[in-house]
Every structure is written in C-alpha cells, then in structure tokens.
Amino acid sequence: MQTVHRRRSILALLGATGLATTTGGIARAGGRDRLPRDLLPGGRLDLFVAERAAADQFSGTVLVAHRGRPVLTRSHGLADKAAGIPNTADTGVDLASMTKSFTGVALTHLAEQGALAFHEPLGAFLDGFPSDVAAVTLHQLATHTAGAGRSALTTQRPPGEAEWGSEEEVWQGMLAYLRTLPLRFTPGTAFGYGNDGYFLLGAVVAAVSGLSYYDYVRQHVFAPAGLTHTEFHTRPQVLAATGVAHPYATQPNGERVDMAPSLPYIGAPSHGAFCSARDLLRFAHALHTNGLLGPAYTRVVTGGKHALSPADRPAPAGQREFYGYGHVETVAGEHRIVGHSGGGPGRATNLDVFPETGWTVVVLSNYDTTIRPIVDLARQLVMSAAGRSATLPVGG
Incomplete structure (x- = not known):
C-alpha cells in the first residue's frame, strides 16, 4: 500500500x-x-x-x-x-x-573549409608561447593529449582574474596567463583533461576567422x-x-x-x-x-x-x-x-x-x-x- x-x-x-x-x-x-x-x-x-x-x-x-x-x-x-x-x-x-562540443564543431567547420588542419601546430596560429607549447598540434589540444595548460582539477588561477570585467579583459588576460605555463607532460603520451587547451582552440578559431570566438560560434x-x-x-x-x-x-x-x-x-x-x-x-x-x-x-x-x-x-x-x-x-x-x-x-x-x-x-x-x-x-x-x-x- x-x-x-x-x-x-x-x-x-x-x-x-x-x-x-x-x-x-x-x-x-x-x-x-x-x-x-x-x-x-x-x-x-x-x-x-x-x-x-x-x-x-x-x-x-x-x-x-x-x-x-x-x-x-x-x-x-x-x-x-x-x-x-x-x-x-x-x-x-x-x-x-559541454560547451567544448560547440568549440569542437567550430574548429571542425574551419577545417572543412580548408582554413586549418588538425595536424598543424598551435604556433602556426598564435605567437608568444614557449617553443614546446607552440609545437603541440590542434589535434592534441582537441583530444586533451597536448599537456598544455592546467589540469581540470587545479585551484591555480590567473592573477587578477576576479577583477576582469569585460570580454576583452577575459580574453587577453587568459591568453597572457596561458603563455606563461609550461607543459604538464610530453604531448601525445597521456590524456590530461583540462579547460585551457580548449581556450587555446577558441583563440585559434578567432585568429583564423577574423571574428571573436563568440561571434564565430x-x-x-x-x-x-x-x-x-x-x-x-x-x-x-x-x-x-x-x-x-x-x-x-x-x-x-x-x-x-x-x-x-x-x-x-x-x-x-x-x-x-x-x-x-x-x-x-x-x-x-x-x-x-x-x-x-x-x-x-x-x-x-x-x-x-x-x-x-x-x-x-x-x-x-x-x-x-x-x-x-x-x-x-x-x-x-x-x-x-x-x-x-x-x-x-x-x-x-x-x-x-x-x-x-x-x-x-x-x-x-x-x-x-x-x-x-x-x-x-x-x-x-x-x-x-x-x-x-x-x-x-x-x-x-
């Protein structure tokens, strides 16, 4: 009952x-x-x-x-x-x-148009990174096998992040911070889930398209x-x-x-x-x-x-x-x-x-x-x- x-x-x-x-x-x-x-x-x-x-x-x-x-x-x-x-x-x-799914589609849309290729290195699109980070490929970034950026479980934060109050401040602040980070492991040797690799892919979308990442998506x-x-x-x-x-x-x-x-x-x-x-x-x-x-x-x-x-x-x-x-x-x-x-x-x-x-x-x-x-x-x-x-x- x-x-x-x-x-x-x-x-x-x-x-x-x-x-x-x-x-x-x-x-x-x-x-x-x-x-x-x-x-x-x-x-x-x-x-x-x-x-x-x-x-x-x-x-x-x-x-x-x-x-x-x-x-x-x-x-x-x-x-x-x-x-x-x-x-x-x-x-x-x-x-x-789940936002990464949108970024994956945006990146692949550019690949379909011939504007980029997944085997190409990050340094072909963005400058200012250490040589070993610049050498990681878009494929490695997209599959979390690049070793670039922080682990998803990190508590490490960019200086001044809490004060960022515009889209431009967020974008420039994150890119400046990511340029200071070393690789966590040799690219292609491990899976290291994180968010920073997808931020870099979003920056590639912007650099290739000439639009902001947000507008392209x-x-x-x-x-x-x-x-x-x-x-x-x-x-x-x-x-x-x-x-x-x-x-x-x-x-x-x-x-x-x-x-x-x-x-x-x-x-x-x-x-x-x-x-x-x-x-x-x-x-x-x-x-x-x-x-x-x-x-x-x-x-x-x-x-x-x-x-x-x-x-x-x-x-x-x-x-x-x-x-x-x-x-x-x-x-x-x-x-x-x-x-x-x-x-x-x-x-x-x-x-x-x-x-x-x-x-x-x-x-x-x-x-x-x-x-x-x-x-x-x-x-x-x-x-x-x-x-x-x-x-x-x-x-x-």
Whole structure:
C-alpha cells in the first residue's frame, strides 16, 4: 500500500510540475503507441526523475527525442529560487564542459573549409608561447593529449582574474596567463583533461576567422542550428535575466547556495555557454543530420580518437569511451553513443545521441547533485527500445 501511495504522489507531482510535457505527434499502429512507454510521460524514466526532484535531488529538464521529435519533455524545480521562476525546457542552463562540443564543431567547420588542419601546430596560429607549447598540434589540444595548460582539477588561477570585467579583459588576460605555463607532460603520451587547451582552440578559431570566438560560434553554430535560447551570457546578464537558470551549489550542510553572483564575467570555449534543453536537441539534430557539417566531418568531430582508461574517466560497466573533438564516443555493446557531459558548482549536464537509432537524451540541471542515475537509466531504456526498433516510427 505504501508503494501505491508513493506512485500516486509522484503522479500528482508530475501533474503539478509537468511543464511542456509532450509526446510530439507520436505515430500509432493498431491503437498502440509505437514508442516504448518507459520513455513516455508517466513512464519509468519520467517517474524516476520526478522521485529525485521530489527529494530535491534534481532541478532542471529531461528531454527524450526520437529522430529529432520530443517524446518526453519534463521540467522540475526553480531556475531562480529568490524570484520563484520555474525551470522550463526553454530555460538556459550553464552547460559547463559541454560547451567544448560547440568549440569542437567550430574548429571542425574551419577545417572543412580548408582554413586549418588538425595536424598543424598551435604556433602556426598564435605567437608568444614557449617553443614546446607552440609545437603541440590542434589535434592534441582537441583530444586533451597536448599537456598544455592546467589540469581540470587545479585551484591555480590567473592573477587578477576576479577583477576582469569585460570580454576583452577575459580574453587577453587568459591568453597572457596561458603563455606563461609550461607543459604538464610530453604531448601525445597521456590524456590530461583540462579547460585551457580548449581556450587555446577558441583563440585559434578567432585568429583564423577574423571574428571573436563568440561571434564565430553564434554565426556558424548557433544560428544555422536554430538555437534561440543559447548564449555566452555575462554575469550581469545572468543576474538580470528571467530565462536563465541560476546554478545552486550544494554545501556540506546540505544548503544550496546561488552561485550566479560569483560566476566568471563570461564563459569560454571550454565552459560556460548557457543553453536550453530544446536548443540542445536542435544542436544535436542539426549536427547529426549534417546541418552543421558535411557527413564526413560530422564523423570527424564526433568520432572517438583517444581511448579513455578508467583512470582517465570511469565508465559504466560494459561501456568503453573514446574522446573525439569536444565529444565523447561511448560503445555499449552494439550501441554507439555520442555526446558530452558537464559539471561544476551548481550545474550537471549530459547529452547522449544514439546516431544509429535516432534517439537523443538531454539532461540539464542547475544543481550539482549527480545526474548519473538518470543518464544510466535513460541509456538502459533507450538501448532496450532500440532492440525493438522494428516497431519505431521512421518519420520526423
């Protein structure tokens, strides 16, 4: 009886907080939904997310789509607790490291045009670096095998970073600082995940294109993909906006603290783009249907190039991961999953695209509580559904 009451309470929660829930024109055959019920509103995934939200373990949006068409879109929690503004599928959430996917596409777009090549050294585009740093290749920077810059876990910060108050100050200050850093290891001999390598790649995008990194990504990634709720917001913009989620960091005592006032002035090529769940689906759909790059270069940017060991990045049992250009390619049995995750104080994000079966799962949270259980369950359900792919609709 207690289980029945629990399920009823969760269903009531879904009714109260089911913002923008849809089955998106699901095709039917013989009166039955062709899509698996576990991935639809009221199904196993929806109920599981609602349980976590009810326990204050999730705040944000989960979106599941098949062939670009949403079949489940559910939002929970508040984007701004002080103002009482709820999260929706159009709320911009700090993607954290998933921002690297945009940078990877921008860099590959320039390669597709012949404006650069991945084997070329950093020094061919940017000057002022020590000779060994200048010799690292764009490929090594994009796969985190260059050894340039700081580790992602470092507490080391550039002098005066807290006072930077403009896009120009951030850009020039970071580049000046990165020119002072030695290599951490011999390029090509190890995997060392970090953010600085992607900042350097963003600087290459700017140097080659003649545009700022931000403008290049806006014009050649965001615009052609149809992203309308995606931007590199400045800290003042985040504080003033109503459609942007504040990141809430969990303190040791369990309290959640709004981190928006202490955000960097603006995000970077490695982290800090704000994007909505619907926009992230549009980005994934545009990329994998060749709306951003040609078919060959889509495989270039998304395909795994460096095998990740458990020490590099722990993977779920039975899954193997490979780092590409701002994307992680996961092989799980017969399934290929492409995407990226992100995390930090007050944010936890993940994008999974199943290119061969047409599924996409977006999980965006403005809490730093782990979303791994949600991601793992969604993968399990999608891969199970793919085993019954003969019953799935082919349109959309």
